[in-house]
Amino acid sequence: MSSSGVGTAVGARIDVSLATPGTRYARDVFGHFVEHFHRQVYGGLFEPGSDLSDERGFRLDVIQAVRELAPPVVRWPGGCFVSAYHWLDGVGPQRRPHYDPAWRVTDPNTFGTAEFVAWCRAVGAEPYLCTNAGTGTAEEMSAWVEYTNAPAGRGRWADLRAEHGSPEPFDVRWWSIGNENYGDWEIGAKTAAEWAVLVRESAKMMLRVDEGIHLLTAARAELGWTLPLLTEAGRYLDMISIHGYWDDLWQADEPSAYGPAVSRSLGPQTEIERTRNILGAVDLSGVGIAFDEWNLRGWHHPDGTSAEAIAARDRNDDNSTYTMADAVFTAGFLNACLRNADVVRMANVAPTVNTRGPLFVHPGGVVRRTTFHVLALYAQALGERVLESTAAGADLEGGAVPVVDHLATLHDDGRRVTVALTNRHPTDAVACVLTLGGHAPTGTFDATVLDGPGPDAYNDVEHPSRVAPERVRVEVTEGSLLLPPHSVTFVDLPLPLPYAAGEVLAPAAHDLPWRLVGRSWSRRTP
Template sequence: TGARCVSIRAERGADAAWTATVTVAPHTFYRLSGWIKTEKIRGATGALLNIQNMQAVRTRAVAGTSDWTRVETVFRSGDATELEINCLFGGWGESTGQAWYDDVALERTADPANAEPRAVVTIRAGVPAVPYSRLLFGGFIEHFHDQVYGGIFEPGSPRADARGFRTDVIAALKELKLSIVRWPGGCFASGYHWKDGIGKDRRPVFDVVWGVEDPNTFGTDEFVAWCHLVGCEPYICTNAGNGTPEEMRGWVAYCNRPEGGAPARHNVRFFSIGNENWGGHEIGARTPEAWGPLVRESAEKMRAVDPALALVAAATADRGWTLPLLRAAGSLLDYVAIHEYWLPCWGQNLTPDYLTCIMHSEGPETTIARVVGLLEEAGVRGRVKIAFDEWNLRGWHHPGFPRTRAGPSPDPEAAELIRQREKNAIASQYTMADALFSASFLNACLRHAEDVGMANIAPIVNTRGPLHVHRDGIVRRTTFHVLAMYANELEPRAVACEVESGALAHEGRTIPAVDAAATANEARTAWSIALVNRHPSKAATCTLKLRDAPIEGACEAVVLAGDSPDAYNDRDHPDRVAPRRTRLEIAGGAVTLPPHSLAIVKLRAD
């Protein structure tokens, strides 16, 4: 209620905390929880709870302006007999604004390994709902390995149309109601010159980035035509590597400027300025001081051709990069592009077990909170949104690449490294861990629907994508079904919900065993609640409350669960993991969620 809370306020910036020291039993599990309310918090981490003498123990941060938000974390006390609990403001940096903390509690809890997973999900029906963007259900395609050539585009294939587009791929992607696709890269974009891929006289060009020749038979015209067939918005990433602002301007003009009384050729609304130009792996990497002015110059030239563009620029969750960008060019941008892959498989094809993978599921929430804090600090929150225009659990495997300059020719070592990319196609990697991580990612985006405006799984086809395409057909991986469920089964508005969950522990880390997001129609008569049970082997009892009252009765649901947490789909068993429609009985508000499952529960209310 905030009737007896503590508060911290700073006008010039502070890293401060209310602190209490408590006695605890060693080697015991505890839950640290509380409620935080914020007003115009900018800078650093924001407001959170943490343990001073166990720095790894911290709740998620709350930034910007937020009503009372429940936060919690479960941890093991180790050798400690005393803990310093902080109501932290700022957190490893200075923040401005005000935060309130209430009902802070440290409670002994059962060892998660022995406890039955339980959760209470309370849907705040009285809080205004936020229409979320359909662009959360987007994809990405790059001129990398077999994503374009041999993926979406395969002239001569009996499964392709007259233009070379794989019709089975188009039909499958329509199942996802794919909203937007980003192209041509990725790192490839930083060396790609769009004029090489238009017109009748096209010549192959050696791609320094990925070490192969690109035939340039799939260019701008083909990409936009393919998007129209899929039913999605085309989103073009321009070359801010060895390209120029004038080249970007020319690309916009080619797509969007009417000529000779004829209408515009393509009317592409979404353009990005650059790709990962913060990284030394990228052609034309920039310093923070150089990046903002380049983005501003490019955006001005592009908007001079088409003022209605939606512009995105390469950014990170790092304050030192993104704040200078927003101060220099924020007035011209609609989104900042954030890329994150939680398993760094670039050089080594990591294949950790289910629990190791699923422990990354809270990562998206942390990243979103950090970027929201930067948007708030820059004074652009509400106008500039977050575009997760590359995201996936697993990073792409491409040892020895990308490169910024050409190697020797011939290069047997490079040829062998390129062959290693085939490891991305190993079907057994894409298990229920990938599915439930993806569901957790989308839940985080929905919970932050006012700030996250776009998300593009990377890629959409082949490599780590949800749709595996081979010469003889396609395989819908576990993640495909998650994307399909979210795109087809949710209601159009995100509704605040609170999740109180038991913990899932692995190798000293804990996350909530149950995750959730709630959606409703405008009239609040139809509700779809996405519930994720992350536990690999135990069913979870989840109590659902709507308007603080337990839900009763039977309801429709769509459930995705495998016969094992390591279940996957492949060419021989394409439907081992597939969603099923069912009816669930809710008694006393409680519904049982199968182990390692996603359930979208549909409720009807007068």
């Protein structure tokens, strides 16, 4: 645990209700994403010939590390890559390389559908296939569904899979129609009207092959794009997918420092609220939100086909980029999704391996970046239900975001509450006052703390454990506990608790500028 900084003021007061069992969330919010970009697949999770790989070419150290992240679902093959990807190029024994116009390199196609499904099974995740809605067609998408899911004898694509050595269906349940086709950067970009019709017709064809699949499609938190889509195709969809990167580094790799990066922590909440409102406008309560690409840092890929432009992508793998800012932002992102568990049903960190991902893979092993530990904690340590809570808190300098963020969860056994507490302050420890069901716990409780020697701390090949979670015992007095600077703390509170007698000493909620009621933080107007 970091020992820098001593807080003298209360950073937040959090009141957790035990009056209801809370909201069960979808574990798919802990999902992941892998794209054919730079060293995510080749030289990342897939490296035939490496001493660290199995006979299939899968890096065994990567499989072990990804299992620690417990991903319920993994999206593939893109991303922008998919909008010019034809799935037939990546199946069967005879494969030929193709030029990828999205990332302007040649893909060998040695990692395709069968390899991806097998890798997902190896890490314990469900495969999520994203289809080509750029240069592809509705017929091509439905043919891919038949290839993966239909029994042999149904048709030529199912029979082709059997000929390729897989007589049993792959049984892929999650499918997306397209990726960011609203953007002019995407191969095969569409207008809102064109997109709505293409999604409608593609969904119809895919569901006629397998009516049991779950369908998503590319959307955005913008009424002009998403309203026509939902009007035309909403009845066929399980979710609409939105994307978010809040530190824009596409052309210039100049990562924001801790303060500016953390100041963007309410961005995900804003995107969720906007998308929720659009869904409400068309009364599609059955359609959820999938944040199926998200990360603090945008991927660096400057324009051009020159060797220099391609080599510049190596900058994504600079481990010093991924500091406690990334860890703290990641906790806030997941809190926003889980507080909106009634509508946010999937999220996929982009990507899992290399680039901006939580896991850096090099020829000799792996590095678990700061975000790796946050993602693993959320996937493994939370209770299954999000409890209702209200909160009030101080703000960071400049008033951009509250200092303390939190999430309270109840385990299904009804015997334990786990509270995730994030102190965003770069240098100061802050006091947090916590009540459960109107009572303030007092005692020493099990906790896990992730912080670092400073806000800019990171892990790399030479120092793979500079930032790592620590299992500790924390003192709580009349609900009050101290949170280290730039930290994420998980506290386990058994029920029934040894409650403190007497009144909780804390400022009234109206004395603090930030308040959380329900799903969203908002700044109080003076």
